[in-house]
Amino acid sequence: MFESVGWGEIVVLVVAGLFILGPERLPSAAAWVGRSVRQVKEFANGARDQLRGELGPEFDELRKPLEELRGLRDLHPRNAVRRTLFDDPEPKPNGFAPGPNLTKSNGTPQAHPAAPQPPAPLARNERPPIDPDAT
Incomplete structure (x- = not known):
C-alpha cells in the first residue's frame, strides 16, 4: 500500500506531526491512524470476499482486466525511455527483429x-x- 513512501518521507511526517500535534497527542494520533488503516483493510477484504462468494468463478474473469491494468504502471516515461533505448527489440513471429521495411510497394523484395x-x-x-x- 505504501510502497512508494520511503524512510525520508516517514521521518518528515513524524517531525511534522510532532510540531503540529505536540508530543502529548502524537502517540494517540498514530494509534488512531493505525486503527483506521486496519479497519479500511478489513472492509476491503470483506467486500472482496462477499463479491467472490456471490459471483463465484466469474469473479476471476472480472479480475483479469484489473490485473492487466496493473501492468500499465510500467508506462512511466522513464521506464518507456529505458526500454526503448537499452532493451533489445523483441523478435517478430518470423524470427527476425524489427527493422526497415525491405519490400517495394508492389510486394517484391527490395535489395x-x-x-x-x-x-x-x-x-x-x-x-x-x-x-x-x-559549421
Whole structure:
C-alpha cells in the first residue's frame, strides 16, 4: 500500500506531526491512524470476499482486466525511455527483429540498402575536408 513512501518521507511526517500535534497527542494520533488503516483493510477484504462468494468463478474473469491494468504502471516515461533505448527489440513471429521495411510497394523484395563507405584515411599533414553546412 505504501510502497512508494520511503524512510525520508516517514521521518518528515513524524517531525511534522510532532510540531503540529505536540508530543502529548502524537502517540494517540498514530494509534488512531493505525486503527483506521486496519479497519479500511478489513472492509476491503470483506467486500472482496462477499463479491467472490456471490459471483463465484466469474469473479476471476472480472479480475483479469484489473490485473492487466496493473501492468500499465510500467508506462512511466522513464521506464518507456529505458526500454526503448537499452532493451533489445523483441523478435517478430518470423524470427527476425524489427527493422526497415525491405519490400517495394508492389510486394517484391527490395535489395538491402548499402552501408555507407568510410572515408579514406588522411595522409600526413593533410587537412580534413570542411563542410560549411555543418559549421
